[in-house]
Amino acid sequence: MERPANSRLLGIDFGGTKMAIGVGDTDGRLLVSERLPTNAEQGAQQALTRALDRARDLAEQTGGTIVAAGIASPGIVHDDGIELAPNVPGWERLRLADAVRAHLNVAHVRVVNDLKAAAHAELRLGALRDADPGLVVGLGTGVAAAVTVNGEVLPGRHGASGEIAYGLTDLSWPPRLEPMLEATFSGRALDELAQRLGVDGRA
Numbered sequence: 001m002e003r004p005a006n007s008r009l010l011g012i013d014f015g016g017t018k019m020a021i022g023v024g025d026t027d028g029r030l031l032v033s034e035r036l037p038t039n040a041e042q043g044a045q046q047a048l049t050r051a052l053d054r055a056r057d058l059a060e061q062t063g064g065t066i067v068a069a070g071i072a073s074p075g076i077v078h079d080d081g082i083e084l085a086p087n088v089p090g091w092e093r094l095r096l097a098d099a100v101r102a103h104l105n106v107a108h109v110r111v112v113n114d115l116k117a118a119a120h121a122e123l124r125l126g127a128l129r130d131a132d133p134g135l136v137v138g139l140g141t142g143v144a145a146a147v148t149v150n151g152e153v154l155p156g157r158h159g160a161s162g163e164i165a166y167g168l169t170d171l172s173w174p175p176r177l178e179p180m181l182e183a184t185f186s187g188r189a190l191d192e193l194a195q196r197l198g199v200d201g202r203a
Helices: 044-061 096-104 114-125 179-184 187-197
Strands: 006-012 020-025 030-038 066-075 076-078 081-083 108-113 136-140 143-149
Touching: 006 114, 020 044, 030 044, 030 114, 030 136, 044 066, 044 096, 066 096, 076 108, 076 136, 108 114, 108 136, 114 136, 114 143, 179 187
Parallel strands: 006 066, 066 108
Antiparallel strands: 006 020, 020 030, 076 081, 136 143
16 A cells, blocks of 8 residues: 555653654654653543644644554553553553544554663664663553563563562561552652752752
């Protein structure tokens, strides 16, 4: 099938705090990008709809048509939902690939975990090109990691490798659900600590 003239590639990185949207050409050049607040407290559907509407607008600004989309999401991505993505209410019930196909009329859509997507990019273009094994750690609304071995990103038996947010951070017995690593070491937790200490967390 012949590609439309001015074909565009879409990338969206969904997070608990922000959504990053980029539209590029088929040579991989980024043409336009934008960040939107997730507004997580308002639920998953509004975040998804706003991001996809804006993605369509950005593609139209470039005079092109989206022919393929790559989506990065927190949690463990399945065809029928997403596990371990509690920071946006309702996110775990989304069928992201289906939603993107339907909303943007795009046949080619790939949805992967956000840190695993970052690790793939680092293996191909960045700091992990000569590193084996490699590790990518993300401190955002939550905290997660991705591990690479022999130039491949490890998925884990159930797709959950690198999901370290729920690791316990003390030695109490029997173990408690709190404190978890995400509660003490995520980007959100560090911002809250900076506020309590009265320092600028951006410094």
